[in-house]
Amino acid sequence: MNVVKQVLGHHVISGGESHSGWLPKGAAVPKPMPTSDVALDITIEFDGGGYLLCWRSSASGITGDLWYQTLDDAERGAAENFGVSTDEWQIIP
Secondary structure (H helix, E strand, O other): EEEEEEEEEEEEEEOOOOOOOOOOOOOOOOOOOOOEEEEEEEEEEOOOEEEEEEEEOOOOEEEEEEEOOOOOHHHHHHHHHHOOOOOOOOOOO
16 A cells, blocks of 8 residues: 555544443443543555555554545545644655
């Protein structure tokens, strides 16, 4: 796969989610997940048929990806999920 764009060291807040699953009657509600500031390396990679929005943090072990049909959709996904603005992208020749 070819990396076409990247943002290195983009900071996001991870965690903070409240419990959303089923609990038995009378059970204590768990506290929200702790939050932490995480630096992510975010890339958009072309796989020959679409674009993978990939993210990883070596310090916290957070990693994942989402597939999009177009580059614009992948950039929009990065904005919606991680707050990456258009001017933050570094184009990879």
